[in-house]
Amino acid sequence: MRPSLLTDLTAKVRAAFVAEGLDPAFGRVQISDRPELGQFQSNGALAAAKAAKMNPLSLASQIQTRLETDEWFSNVSITGPGFINIKLMDWVLAQALAASDAILAPAAATRGKVVVDFGGPNVAKAMHVGHLRSSIIGDALQRHLKFAGFDTKSDVHLGDWGKPMGMLITEVKLRRPELPYFDPAFTGPYPVEPPVTMEDLETLYPIAAAASKADPVRDEEARTATAELQQGRAGYRALWRHFIDVSIAGIKREFASLGVYFDLWKGEADVDPLIGPMLTDLKARGIAELDDGALIVRVGEPSDKKEMPPLMLVKRDGGVLYETTDVATIIDRVKSLDPDLVLYVVDQRQHEHFEKVFRGAIKAGYAGKAVLEHVGFGTMNGADGKPFKTRAGGVLKLYDLIEMAKAEAEKRLVEAGIGADYPPEERATVARQVGLAAIKFADLSNYRLTNYIFDLERFTKFEGKTGPYLQYAAVRVKSLLRKAMEEQARPGAIAITAAEERDLALAILRFPDALEETIKVRAPNVMCDYAYTLAQRFSSFYAAHHIMSESDTALRASRLALAALTLRALETALELLGIEVPERM
RNA sequence: GCACCCGUAGCUCAGCUGGAUAGAGCGCUGCCCUCCGAAGGCAGAGGCCAGGGGUUCGAAUCCCUUCGGGUGCGCCA
Numbered sequence: 001m002r003p004s005l006l007t008d009l010t011a012k013v014r015a016a017f018v019a020e021g022l023d024p025a026f027g028r029v030q031i032s033d034r035p036e037l038g039q040f041q042s043n044g045a046l047a048a049a050k051a052a053k054m055n056p057l058s059l060a061s062q063i064q065t066r067l068e069t070d071e072w073f074s075n076v077s078i079t080g081p082g083f084i085n086i087k088l089m090d091w092v093l094a095q096a097l098a099a100s101d102a103i104l105a106p107a108a109a110t111r112g113k114v115v116v117d118f119g120g121p122n123v124a125k126a127m128h129v130g131h132l133r134s135s136i137i138g139d140a141l142q143r144h145l146k147f148a149g150f151d152t153k154s155d156v157h158l159g160d161w162g163k164p165m166g167m168l169i170t171e172v173k174l175r176r177p178e179l180p181y182f183d184p185a186f187t188g189p190y191p192v193e194p195p196v197t198m199e200d201l202e203t204l205y206p207i208a209a210a211a212s213k214a215d216p217v218r219d220e221e222a223r224t225a226t227a228e229l230q231q232g233r234a235g236y237r238a239l240w241r242h243f244i245d246v247s248i249a250g251i252k253r254e255f256a257s258l259g260v261y262f263d264l265w266k267g268e269a270d271v272d273p274l275i276g277p278m279l280t281d282l283k284a285r286g287i288a289e290l291d292d293g294a295l296i297v298r299v300g301e302p303s304d305k306k307e308m309p310p311l312m313l314v315k316r317d318g319g320v321l322y323e324t325t326d327v328a329t330i331i332d333r334v335k336s337l338d339p340d341l342v343l344y345v346v347d348q349r350q351h352e353h354f355e356k357v358f359r360g361a362i363k364a365g366y367a368g369k370a371v372l373e374h375v376g377f378g379t380m381n382g383a384d385g386k387p388f389k390t391r392a393g394g395v396l397k398l399y400d401l402i403e404m405a406k407a408e409a410e411k412r413l414v415e416a417g418i419g420a421d422y423p424p425e426e427r428a429t430v431a432r433q434v435g436l437a438a439i440k441f442a443d444l445s446n447y448r449l450t451n452y453i454f455d456l457e458r459f460t461k462f463e464g465k466t467g468p469y470l471q472y473a474a475v476r477v478k479s480l481l482r483k484a485m486e487e488q489a490r491p492g493a494i495a496i497t498a499a500e501e502r503d504l505a506l507a508i509l510r511f512p513d514a515l516e517e518t519i520k521v522r523a524p525n526v527m528c529d530y531a532y533t534l535a536q537r538f539s540s541f542y543a544a545h546h547i548m549s550e551s552d553t554a555l556r557a558s559r560l561a562l563a564a565l566t567l568r569a570l571e572t573a574l575e576l577l578g579i580e581v582p583e584r585m
Numbered sequence: 586g587c588a589c590c591c592g593u594a595g596c597u598c599a600g601c602u603g604g605a606u607a608g609a610g611c612g613c614u615g616c617c618c619u620c621c622g623a624a625g626g627c628a629g630a631g632g633c634c635a636g637g638g639g640u641u642c643g644a645a646u647c648c649c650u651u652c653g654g655g656u657g658c659g660c661c662a
Contacts, residue, residue, distance in 0.1 A: 080605050306588045315660040462624035465610045543626040
């Protein structure tokens with residue numbers, strides 16, 4: 001973990017507690033709730049006094065006496081029942097800022113290996129708003145993990161092996177039975193040209209799904225086709241391969257337009273070869289058992305508040321499920337990557353599924369040293385509070401959502417009179433960056449488990465707590481620094497003198513704490529808050545002190561340096577959230 | 586029925602490893618551009634933290650319970 005001002009302070013206060021013969025855990029320091037009393041506070045004396053049956057005020061006083069000898073502190077006071085308030089010398093802030101390069105730079109990968117499983121697009125299905133949260137949150141988390149020094153591998157985990165594949169095969173068969181893929185006597189080679197386009201698949205899938213739901217005969221056909229595909233029927237495999245290839249091309253485009261990156265493009269089908277041996281192994285060791293024709297693993301534990309259904313590996317009809325591929329994927333990842341942690345950024349509604357898979361994998365000894373963790377999230381709802389739908393009641397495609405956001409951003413730019421003189425390409429780029437920032441920040445700034453209401457008009461507003469506001473704040477600093485450059489005004493040594501500088505410095509220096517907290521709770525809204533507070537503090541500073549007209553050149557140089565550092569911290573935070581900052585807007 | 590998530594300002598949301606006077610944005614009121622980008626800043630009004638019990642010196646935070654909303658519960662993903 002990278003050190004921060006807060007961790008340094010905690011170390012000092014801990015030392016004071018230890019010197020009093022108390023547990024260092026009591027020395028935890030936090031940002032003060034009462035800024036007029038101090039910049040930081042420690043409430044440890046209260047808890048420590050309780051544990052040691054001491055008087056909290058006299059204990060706090062002893063800690064105070066020890067802390068007062070430290071040259072870092074300009075003031076250590078006690079208020080209330082024993083709160084310790086701390087103010088730092090301004091030179092401590094200046095010194096920390098001078099050394100802040102270390103806290104704002106990415107760390108070398110020394111903290112272990114993490115696999116982040118997110119996105120989860122399905123073959124043949126257009127990506128829709130349901131994929132948005134997983135993609136945005138997962139991407140933000142992988143960026144944070146990489147930056148903080150974890151060897152991180154993201155995997156899109158394509159949905160390419162379940163019953164939807166069987167449904168599609170039967171739908172194509174119904175429409176074009178003459179194709180060689182359906183002729184059992186055909187010995188190949190099968191055509192190289194795909195018989196369907198991405199658009200075809202997107203049309204066919206909902207039809208096939210509806211048919212399956214409405215007609216038990218069709219459903220049975222789909223089930224059979226899925227089983228035959230999984231058992232290796234050549235024509236089906238060849239046709240399925242086309243589905244995959246056509247789909248992946250489209251899916252890659254979608255993720256690229258979102259600015260979301262994956263290290264690995266694996267799918268459920270990739271672990272198919274592992275499934276047979278895995279089932280054999282589980283049966284041989286008596287971990288899996290037959291129950292009513294299906295192969296299951298009982299994963300209930302005595303401590304369960306309610307009965308946990310078993311992990312189902314093979315259905316009565318011989319088909320496997322995503323539970324099966326998920327367990328096999330753990331085997332695959334442990335074998336190829338041997339991670340310390342695997343994060344599954346998937347809708348909270350699948351929580352029980354993951355609980356079963358994790359228990360099964362651990363019971364079978366497949367997880368290696370990896371901690372398996374489901375990072376769930378809530379739904380994105382429409383204005384009515386129900387999961388987001390288009391006006392027509394359908395599912396909104398991700399592509400269309402992005403287009404809407406771009407158009408809305410464009411509208412705002414026109415309203416604000418920005419970019420009228422920009423070249424068309426730059427205008428389009430800025431509209432895209434602003435639209436994406438609006439969507440991403442709105443999504444990420446809510447705690448991931450809460451359901452939130454999607455309101456594009458509100459998200460794209462340039463005022464208030466929005467992505468575009470943060471971009472604006474960063475762009476404004478860039479503009480200031482450009483102007484300084486033109487006027488040959490150079491940044492210099494930072495000296496903290498004014499209240500707004502102090503507040504801004506403290507905000508910048510909180511970056512490592514925001515980073516670590518985001519990772520610890522796997523929740524990017526922490527970093528969103530950091531970025532927003534930082535931008536606000538800068539705005540206050542900027543409004544209170546006119547920099548370029550400052551006649552004291554040392555002071556001007558200091559303030560320029562503070563502005564430059566703010567920009568660096570803000571851009572870094574936004575980058576971790578997957579938000580781009582234009583040069584101007 | 587059982588389990589999980591949630592209920593905080595008019596609206597949208599933070600805060601939840603217990604700590605002082607519960608925060609932000611929008612909206613509302615009033616100020617601030619002859620000066621670096623006002624998409625901004627400053628100040629203000631607005632809350633029995635769903636209700637009720639309990640633990641504690643101290644509860645929005647932990648426990649129990651009621652009500653209200655969402656989700657899930659063996660052969661879909």
